Amino acid sequence: MQVNPSFRLAYVPGVTPGKWARVWGERLPDVPLDLVAVPSTEGERTLREGEAEVGLIRLPVDKDVLSAIPLYTETTVVVFPKDHWLAAAEEVALADLAEEVVFHPLDDTLGLTADTLPGRPAIARPDTTEDAVELVAANVGVLLVPQSLARLHHRRDLTYRPVPEAPQSRVALAWPQEATTDLVEEFIGIVRGRTVNSSRGRGAGAAAEAQPKGDPKKAAAQRKPQQQKPGGQKAGGQKAAGQRGGGQKPGAQRSGAPKGRGQAAAKKGKPKRRS
Missing domain, CATH: 3.40.190.10 (Periplasmic binding protein-like II)
Known part of the structure; x- marks a missing residue:
């Protein structure tokens, strides 16, 4: 098999x-x-x-x-406890983190270095972003991460705000x-x-293989020209001619209708101008 x-x-x-x-x-x-x-x-x-x-x-x-x-x-955000003073802002500037301990996990996804990390570095680097989130929940510091990671490690006691000036992933x-x-x-x-x-x-x-294939006989029938009657007239042509002529035979005149009646009626219906 x-x-x-x-x-x-x-x-x-x-x-x-x-x-x-x-x-x-x-x-x-x-x-x-x-x-x-x-x-x-x-x-x-x-x-x-x-x-x-x-x-x-x-x-x-x-x-x-x-x-x-x-x-x-991705948008970069800073994660912090809900009762942190940063929660009052809609966006956070890097300068706002100058006095904060900012964690720098070993699996950092922003390309941060010791020279580019804002704020004050922690004593030791957490092994993972998840470990860093746990330290943030303990109100020890804050963390910069892509927004998707902040959502992935969401906790009810934490929140985050965008940091437009920070590096992005x-x-x-x-x-x-x-x-x-x-x-x-x-x-x-x-x-x-x-x-x-x-x-x-x-x-x-x-x-392409799943597309239905056409019927060759049906396609040939569609390409076949219409059959004509002797004299070059298509089938059904006489009926059409009869409809156009009001159903009368060629040369016939409606009984009881004198010649010129239509013209006389037209003159009779024309209003005369009063003197």
């Missing part, structure tokens, strides 16, 4: 591949799509080592090894350059919003 090959899609925290996975299932139901959740720092390595065919990961990546299509840029579809297969092209088309007919991959071929 032959087992259908699967297609593996890696994705990092904060990315939701559900909408693309649904389209894949509709277009290629014979190819299972395996979703592989990986840490934020493991997206590129996962693709390099062949543990997934494509990945929804965060930039930057090594362009000499991976091809990447940027998809969207970009999400991209990436895959190894030397492994651009038909299935990879199919997923690229799905992410880019191509229809089934415009797709370059297997889904387009399947859609």
Whole structure:
């Protein structure tokens, strides 16, 4: 028994591949799509080592090894306790964080460094963003993250505000350059919003095979010219001529209608001008 090959899609925290996975299932139901959740720092390595065919990961990546299509840029937010003084603002400036302890987790997704991190650094760097959120909940400091991660690690006692001046994270579809297969092209088309007919991959071929084929006999009948009666007149032409002539035979005149009656009636109906 032959087992259908699967297609593996890696994705990092904060990315939701559900909408693309649904389209894949509709277009290629014979190819299972395996979703592989990986840490934020493991997206590129996962693709390099062949543990997934494509990945929804965060930039930057090594362009000499991976091809990447940027998809969207996330808003950066600062996470803090609900009773924090920052909650009074709609947006937060980097200068507002100057006196705050700002956590810098080891799986940072914003590309922050010791020199670019705003505020005061914590004594130690948390291992993960999730660990940093726990410290924020303990009212020890605040945290800068992409908005999707703030939602992923949502807590009732925490809130967040956008920080327009902060660095931002970009999400991209990436895959190894030397492994651009038909299935990879199919997923690229799905992410880019191509229809089934415009797709370059297997889904387009399947859609073409699914199109109903026309009936050759019916098509030939439609192309066949109408049969004409002797004398070059099409069938039904005499009836049409009769309708135009009021149903009378050629040369016949309606009985009881004297010649010129219509003209006399026209003159009689014309009003005379009074003197």
